[in-house]
Amino acid sequence: MAHYALNINGVTHQVDVAADTPLLWVLRDTLGLLGTKFGCGVGNCGACMVHLGGLPTRSCMTPVSTVGRKKVLTIEGLTAQGDHPLQKAWQELDVPQCGYCQGGQIMTAAALLQETTHPTDAEIDDAMAGNLCRCAAYQRIRAGIHRAAEIAAKQGVKS
C-alpha cells in the first residue's frame, strides 16, 4: 500500500492503495466515482476514459502511481448538472441506448472539442476510434458531437 493525494474534479483526495492499482479502480472502488466504467481492462474499449492533465486517458491502463499532481477530470466533474454542451446535446438527441459507454464517449469528445471547435465527420471518426459502443449508437454520437459544437459556439464559450 502507498499513499497518494489525487486531484480529482478539483478536489484533493487522499488514498491508500497498491501502487499498481489502475486509476479506474481507485475512482470506482476507493472513491465511489462510478461514472468511469470498466469494459476491457486493456485499453481497447474506451469506457474508462478520463482526462489526465487535460488529455484523454484510459484510466484502466493508468497506474495510480503515475498520476502524480496531474489533474484528473471524470465524467462526474465535467458538470454535475449535465449542462456541458456535450451533456446537453446527448440529452437533446437522445443519444444513449444502454448508456454504459457514454461517459467515456463524452470524455473523448470533450477533449476533441477543446482542440477542434467544429470537427468534421472524419475528424470525429478519427478522434472517437478508440471508443466502442456495443449498442452501435454511433450515428447519434456523431450527430451529438456536431450538435455540442453548435451549442458551444452559441454560448460563446470553449467547451
Added chain:
Amino acid sequence: MKRRDFLQRSALGSGGLLLGSYLDTATAAETIAKPSGAAPLGGFKPNAFISISSQGVVTLISKQPEIGQGIKTSLPMVIAEELEVNWKDVRIVQGDLDPIYGGQSAGGSTSTPNNYNNFLRLGATARTMLVQAAAQTWKVAVGECLAANSAVQHQASGRSLSYAELASRAATLPLPSAESVKLKDPRDYKLLGTRIGGVDNLAIVTGKPLFGIDVHLPGMLYAVFEKCPAFGGKVLSANLEAIKALPGVRDAFVIAGTSQLTGLMPGVAIVAESTWAAFSARRQLKVTWDEGTVVEQSWDGFAAQAQKVSKQAGTVQLRKDGDPAAAFGRASKTVEASYSYPFISHASIEPQNCTAWFHDGALELWAPTQNPAAGQNLVANTLGLPKEKITLHITRSGGGFGRRLSADYIVEAAAIAQRVAAPVKLTWSREDDLRHDHYRAGGFHFLRGALDGQGKLTAWHNHFVTFANRITRDGASVLQPGSGASLSGDEFPGRWVANCLLEQTPMECGIPMGPWRAPGSNVFAWVFHSFIDELAHAGGRDPLEFRLELLGQQDLVAGTGERALPYNVGRMRRVLTEAAQKADWGRKKFPRGQGQGIAFHFSHRGYIAEVAEVTVSKAGVLKVNRVVVASDIGSQIVNLSGAENQVQGSVIDALGTLMFAELDIQRGRVVQRNFNDYTLIGMSDAPPRIEVHFVKSNEPVTGMGEPAFPPLAPAVCNAIFAATGKRVRQMPLSRSDLSWS
C-alpha cells in the same frame, strides 16, 4: 427514510432510481417498488404500477429490465398517455422481481407486445378514478369532466383540480368496472409516437451509478471466479493457501458447481477487499483442471465434419413439400452453394457481474439481467433455497443482446456469497466474458435451388448442419440444438416453394450456446436472402421483382411448422415496396464498385425490408454508404426516438457482426481473449446515412429491439455482389477477398 422523503428526494434526481441510493435508502427503495406497500400519505395508488403523491409526483414502475432497448421509457409512456399526465411530472422507478408485475423477462422483443394493452388499461383506470374524484368533489356528472395535463377540468364552470389535489379522494374510490374504463382514440394521443428522451439520460451523461457493476454496499467485498478455459472442465486442485496469503485477499475456495453448461460451472473464487486486489491475486492463481473430452473439439474439426455429413441426408426432416427430386430433375437451371458463419459472442461492454448478500436468513441480489426470474430460479434450484428467500433487484444493464437471459453469473455470485459474511460483488473480466459466454452458434447451410425456363423458383433444398448439446430430458439423453440453432420448417421460403426439402443435422458439441439478438433470424436471413439473390441473378431477374414474385399475392399464409406463425404477405410486400421506393431501387445507375442490395425478413412480429448501398474499392475495402429501412411493427410507434435508435443501432450492430465477429474454437476453448482480437465495429465503419421509415398497419404493436437486425447482412452482401460480382458465402467479411479489377 420515509417513503415520502424518498419520493421527494428522487423527484430531485433524474427521474430514475439511482443505485447510489441503495447506500442509504435500500429499504425505502425496495418499499417504493413493492406493490403491497401502502399509498403515499394523502396519495393515490390504484395498482402496482402507478402512484400519485399529494405533491403531484407521479411515480410509475418500470417492470421490464432496461438493457438499452428503451423499455424503461417507452412502457411508462403508455401508462402516462392514458393517465393524461404531463411527462415532466412522471418519475420512473425500476421494479424489483415481483410476481405482482407478471412476466418480467426482456427477450424476443416481447416486452412491448406483452404489456402494451395492459398498460393502456392501467393508465386509463387510474384516470377514470381521478375523474370520478373530481366529479364527486364538484357534485357534477363524470361526463362533464375531462382529464388533461395532470388535472381534471370541469369545462362548463371552468374549474380545475390537479391530480395532486385529487389523489386523496381518488384513493377512497373502488376500482371502476372494466366497461366504465374507456381507452383513448389513438388519434388523440399526445405522447405516444413522439420523441421522448431516455429517462436515465441525465444520470448517464453525468456519470451517476445506474448499472449492476455500480452497486456499492457498505462493507462490500469483491470477487472474481476462475472457470476452466475448456468448456465444462472441473477443478482438480488450486494453490488456495498461497492465494489467501496475498495482500487484500479475504478468502479463496473451490466451487464444485454442476454439470449444467449454462448453470453454475466449477471454478475457483477469490474474495478480496477491492476489485484490483481480486484481479491481482487471480494472476497468481494456479489451477489444475480436468478438461475432459471437450478438448477434442475445434471449429476446424466441426467444419470438416459438416462437409462430410452434408453429403448424407439430414438426421431431421423439417419440411417436405411436393417432389423436390423430380423438380430438380426437370429444372432449366440448378444453383448450388454452401454458406457458413462462426460462433460469436454477445460482448456487452458491461461485463457480467452480480452483487449478492446473504443476511437475515435470506439472499438479496442486485443483477443486470434480462430475465430476473431465471436468475431466481437457477439460484433456488442450484443452492437449494426457497424462492421466497431470494430478493432480486433489477439494475440497468450495460447491454444485453440475449446474454443476460442466462443467469450463470447470478448463481456464481450467490454461491460465492454463501461463503462470505458480507455483501460481495462478482465482476467478470473481459476475458471471462468472451471465453465463458453462451454463444451464438455457428452453422453450415448446403443449399440447392431450381429455376424453370422463365427464371421462376421451382424447388429449394437446404441441409442445415448445426450444433447441439447433449442434455438429459425426462430421464433420456437427447441432443438439443443451441438457441437459434434450429431451423423452423416455416422459415421463409418454406411454405412458398412448391417443392421444398428442409433438413437438419445437429453436431454434438460441448460449447455453451444461448440466445443472441434475433436468434436464428440473425443468420438465417443472411443465408436465405443471399441465396435467393443468387437464384434471381442466375435466372436473369431483378432481385426485387424476383422476391415479389416469390412472396406472391396471397395476403396471409398460415403457419404449418411447430411454431405455426401466420405470415402476413401484404405487410411484407408493403415494406419491401416502401424500402425499394425510398432507395430509388432500379432507378439509379451505379459504376462498377458500387451497388445496391435488398432483403427482407419477418421476425419478432416485425416485417422489415432493407436496401443497402455500398462502395467496394478495387483493393476490396467495403464502405456502406446508405441503408434504407422500412418497418411495419404495428399500429403505433410508442417512442419515435427510441424506435429509430433501435433501428439505427440494429443496422450498425448487424454490419459489425457481418464484417468482424468471429470466434475460433480450438481444444475445446475460445481462442480470442479481448477486444484486440474480437473486433467490434467502430464509428468509422458506421454508415453515414441510415434512413428509418415506419409503415403503419392495423396490427398489434410490437417491439423493435431485434427485427431490424436480420435483413441488413443480406442487403449488404447482395449489394457487394451488385458492385463487384463477388458472392459472400462466409461470415465474417474479413475472411473474403472483395478486391476487383
